Amino acid sequence: MPSDSPHDASGGATLPLHALLGRFESIGDNCEFGLVQRYGGIEPLGLMRFSASRIDHLLHALDSDFAFYGQGDDLFVYPHVTNYLFCRSRRYDFEYNTGHLAGSDDPAAVLKREARKVGYLKRRLLEDLRLGEKILVRKAGPQDGPAEAAALLRALRRHGPAELLIVRAAEGPASVRRHEGGWLEGTVARFAPYDLAAAVHLPPWLDLCRRTANLVQGRPDTLPLPPRNLLPPRLRLSSGWPRRHRPEAGEDQTVFGPLIDLQPLDRKAVHTLTCWVWIPRSYRGEGIAAAIGDRRIRWCEADLGLRERWQKIHVSATLPEEHRKLRVGLASRGRDAGAFRSAGWFLAESPEPAAAARPPRAARLLMRG
Amino acid sequence: MTPDEIDARLTEIFREVFDDPTLVLRPEMTARDVAGWDSGRMVDILMATEEAFGITFTTREVDALARVGDLAETVARKLAGG
Numbered sequence: 001m002p003s004d005s006p007h008d009a010s011g012g013a014t015l016p017l018h019a020l021l022g023r024f025e026s027i028g029d030n031c032e033f034g035l036v037q038r039y040g041g042i043e044p045l046g047l048m049r050f051s052a053s054r055i056d057h058l059l060h061a062l063d064s065d066f067a068f069y070g071q072g073d074d075l076f077v078y079p080h081v082t083n084y085l086f087c088r089s090r091r092y093d094f095e096y097n098t099g100h101l102a103g104s105d106d107p108a109a110v111l112k113r114e115a116r117k118v119g120y121l122k123r124r125l126l127e128d129l130r131l132g133e134k135i136l137v138r139k140a141g142p143q144d145g146p147a148e149a150a151a152l153l154r155a156l157r158r159h160g161p162a163e164l165l166i167v168r169a170a171e172g173p174a175s176v177r178r179h180e181g182g183w184l185e186g187t188v189a190r191f192a193p194y195d196l197a198a199a200v201h202l203p204p205w206l207d208l209c210r211r212t213a214n215l216v217q218g219r220p221d222t223l224p225l226p227p228r229n230l231l232p233p234r235l236r237l238s239s240g241w242p243r244r245h246r247p248e249a250g251e252d253q254t255v256f257g258p259l260i261d262l263q264p265l266d267r268k269a270v271h272t273l274t275c276w277v278w279i280p281r282s283y284r285g286e287g288i289a290a291a292i293g294d295r296r297i298r299w300c301e302a303d304l305g306l307r308e309r310w311q312k313i314h315v316s317a318t319l320p321e322e323h324r325k326l327r328v329g330l331a332s333r334g335r336d337a338g339a340f341r342s343a344g345w346f347l348a349e350s351p352e353p354a355a356a357a358r359p360p361r362a363a364r365l366l367m368r369g
Numbered sequence: 370m371t372p373d374e375i376d377a378r379l380t381e382i383f384r385e386v387f388d389d390p391t392l393v394l395r396p397e398m399t400a401r402d403v404a405g406w407d408s409g410r411m412v413d414i415l416m417a418t419e420e421a422f423g424i425t426f427t428t429r430e431v432d433a434l435a436r437v438g439d440l441a442e443t444v445a446r447k448l449a450g451g
Contacts, residue, residue, distance in 0.1 A: 022432065043400065043408045045415075045431065099409055117412045127428050268435070295401055321399050321436075 014224070017351065018042050018268045020209055024165070025125075025134040028053040031096075031197050033137045033167075036205045039298055039351050041270035041318055047121035051096040055141060055148050061092045062155035065126065068092070070118030077111050079103075087114045132161035135184075135212060139191065140168045146181060153183045165212055174207035176215055184212060202352055226355075227348035230265065231328075232258050239345045240360035242278065242367055246339040247285065247332040254337075255291060257329015260347070267319045270297060270351040273328050274314040276359035278341040278367050281307045285337025290315040292328045297351070310343070310363065314353035341367060375422075375444050379437070382417045386410055396438030414440075422448060 015023075021040045026033040027048045034049040047066075048058075061069060068074055068091040079102035080086040087110075088095045100110050128134050136156060140149075149166045156162035163184065165176070170187035179185045188204035207223060214221050229236050235258055247254035265271070273290045279302060288302040290313050299315040319326065330342055343363035346354035358364065376394065384392045387403060387410070400406040418440065419425055424447045434440050 043411070045408055045412060049408070099407070113413075116416060117409070120412055120416050124428055124431070131428065133428070318401050320401065321397055322402070 015210075015213065016266055016269055017206065018266075018270075020213055023135055023213060024137050024209060025049070025128060027136050027138050028058060029055070029139045029141050030194060032139060032192050032200055033205070035192075035198060035200050036202060036209075039200060039202055039270070039316070040206065041268065041297070041351060045121060045124060047118070047125040048094070051094045053092070053094045055138070055144055055152060057092045057094065058138075059151055059155050061094075062152075062158070065159075066092075066122045069094070069122055070115045075111060075115055075118065077107050077114065085110055087111070126159060129156060129159035129162060132163070135163045135165050135216065137165045137167060140166050146179070149179070149183050149185075150181045153181065163216060167208065174204040174211060176208060176211045178215065184215065186212060206351075227350040229345075230260070230271070230347045230349065231345055232260075235345060239275075239343065240362040242341040242343045242363045244339055244341050245330065245332065247334075247337045249336055252335060253331055253333050255327055255329055255331045256342075257291070257327055257345075259325045259327050262319055262323055262326055265319060266349060267321055269349045270316050270318055271347060272314055272316040272350050272353055273345070273347045274312060274354040274356075275330065275345040276310045276312050276343045276363065277302050277330065278310055278343075278363075279304065279307050280338070280340065283307070283338045283340050284334065285332050285340075286334035287332075288340060289313065289331050289333075290329075291331045292317040292347075293320050293323070293326050295320065300353070310359040310367065312344075312353065312356075312359075316351050316353075370422075370445075370448055372441065372445060375441050375448075378421055379418065379441060379444070382414060382421060383437075386413045386417060394437050396436060396441065398437040399435060418444065424448065 018041045021037045021042050022044060025046050028051060030052045031050040037044060069089055074089050074091050075087055077085045077087050077098060083102055085098045085100045085102050085107060086095055087098050098110055098114055138152065153164050156164055165184040165186050167186045167188060169191045171189060174188050176184055176186040186208045188208055190201055192199045210223055211221055245256045271292060273292050275290060277288055279288065287304065289299065292315055295318045297316045300313050302311060302313050328347060344356060344360045348354060380394050383394055384390050387405060415426060415431060422444055424444065430443055434443065
């Protein structure tokens with residue numbers, strides 16, 4: 001069984017992304033890093049993974065072994081402005097989204113389940129801290145300085161040999177260094193807004209995780225090569241030229257694209273299909289979207305308001321275990337939609353769309369928009 | 370407890386967690402194969418499994434669970450004293 005220790009010999013540049021992200025565990029201050037892990041294709045368990053928490057409250061919880069979290073009447077649920085039921089701790093003021101819509105279930109039943117889950121996840125976190133096998137990630141709040149980081153590291157190490165990564169927003173590429181106080185200090189270009197935490201800017205976080213894993217293992221600060229296009233050769237070679245697609249008349253949906261052999265691919269990895277689409281004024285369909293099976297994680301559909309110009313769309317998804325082959329491509333929805341064009345198809349083992357800021361040159365020249 | 374008995378009990382657990390009496394488990398099944406199987410439901414599955422079999426999973430054991438088959442094998446190993 002592979003080691004989960006942050007000091008495992010496999011460096012950040014060589015580990016598959018899903019394995020790399022599994023080395024880390026979020027301890028706040030909100031759900032952003034938890035979403036980084038989701039978009040990277042993993043769903044680890046974590047007491048604080050989707051919780052909002054102030055550092056002073058987290059320190060109190062660590063110093064008290066989270067003893068009061070979820071005990072007695074500590075927890076309560078309430079309808080949030082997002083219309084979901086949120087759960088909050090009276091003692092520690094931790095707050096998280098239960099995932100239940102307000103009105104969808106009896107709040108008392110939700111509360112009972114959340115109390116059990118908190119108890120379970122609390123036990124796991126304390127075990128993780130004892131083992132010291134995860135790199136604990138804490139987003140720094142605006143007021144959190146070296147004194148807070150030092151206090152947090154002390155509080156964590158009371159439980160075990162913790163590695164703590166404090167992350168701040170700073171211009172420039174993602175970076176990490178060992179602070180003289182013993183914790184790791186990392187930077188990403190920007191954080192997602194607190195009221196739009198799902199708007200994660202993913203690439204810097206992934207770079208940060210790789211650099212951190214390299215640093216902890218004492219390896220050179222290298223990043224993996226850019227992903228390669230996994231589409232069949234004939235499609236790769238001709239992808240610069242616009243292709244015309246005519247959805248079948250009378251059909252609610254038509255999918256255009258190759259059958260991909262899934263055998264050589266890493267089923268645990270997130271894959272992203274990117275392409276450029278050109279929607280003429282005559283298109284009458286209800287939507288055009290990139291498609292990789294039906295397990296979408298993130299996606300960007302075509303804007304039907306943008307006509308007679310190229311626009312980039314993508315979908316990130318996980319691959320189904322039970323299929324040997326899978327069709328990937330473009331789905332046009334709506335009967336008698338009419339034709340449209342595409343170019344620059346790129347399928348990669350990556351949670352991010354292909355970086356090209358413009359469609360292929362041949363496509364631009366042939367379809368000026 | 371035989372492997373078939375473990376599978377039968379796990380099937381009951383999954384059916385209860387997902388409120389689906391028709392759910393059929395396969396060893397190769399993963400979270401991606403069952404709608405709504407997120408980290409929250411995973412906690413429900415783990416707690417119910419620990420309670421049903423009188424075992425406790427370690428963090429390492431949980432992190433190594435990729436498929437339903439892994440869960441069944443881990444339960445069997447722990448029941449056998451491993």
